[in-house]
Amino acid sequence: MSQTLFEKIIAREIPAEILYEDDRVLAFRDIQPQAPEHVLIIPKKPIPRVGDASREDQALLGHLLLTAGEVARELGLQDGFRLVMNHGKNGGETVPHLHCHLLGGRPLKWPPG
Ligand code: 5GP
Numbered sequence: 001m002s003q004t005l006f007e008k009i010i011a012r013e014i015p016a017e018i019l020y021e022d023d024r025v026l027a028f029r030d031i032q033p034q035a036p037e038h039v040l041i042i043p044k045k046p047i048p049r050v051g052d053a054s055r056e057d058q059a060l061l062g063h064l065l066l067t068a069g070e071v072a073r074e075l076g077l078q079d080g081f082r083l084v085m086n087h088g089k090n091g092g093e094t095v096p097h098l099h100c101h102l103l104g105g106r107p108l109k110w111p112p113g
Contacts, residue, residue, distance in 0.1 A: 006042050006097035020071055025064050027071050027102075036105025037075050041068045047098040050085045068102050077104035084112070 008014040009028060016028040019039060030038040043060050047053050053061060065083070072081045081104030086093040 004046060004097040005095050006040075006099065007046055010042075010044055019074070020067060022067075024060055025067050027067060030101070034101075035103040035108065037077060037081070037103065039068075039071055039075070039102040041071065041100045041102060043098055048096045049087045049093060049098055051087045053098065064100055068100050072102055072104060075104065080104065080108075082108050 003011075003013075005014065009016045010026055016031075018026060018028045020027040020041075023044070025041060025043055027039050027041045030040050032038075041064055043057075043064055045057070045060060047057060050061075068083050081102060084101040084103065085091075085099070086101075
């Protein structure tokens with residue numbers, strides 16, 4: 001199977017502004033930010049999307065969310081932020097590698113479009 005764009009970022013084949021990395025996850029700034037702070041947190045394991053994850057990914061997904069919270073704290077988003085995972089065409093997914101958007105730095109409207 002061909003590598004996804006995000007696997008190429010993990011492999012440093014495509015540059016990105018990386019904010020956090022460990023053996024299981026990577027956090028980097030979105031190339032087209034939709035808020036003053038827009039970070040993507042991804043697992044290094046190439047799970048296509050959240051609905052494709054399995055029970056064996058439970059600890060990994062927990063770690064991903066905890067990392068998102070830590071990155072938000074590091075960015076000083078104490079006034080609030082939003083985490084979003086887009087699944088599939090109707091969800092607005094464009095990159096088939098599970099990712100959690102962290103958006104903050106401005107008031108965010110609800111419901112999203
Ligand atoms: P999705 O639409 O799949 O939920 O989110 C994919 C995100 O990846 C989009 O917000 C898009 O701006 C971001 N993105 C696409 N290509 C690149 C890239 O080459 N580098 C970075 N840092 N982000 C990207």
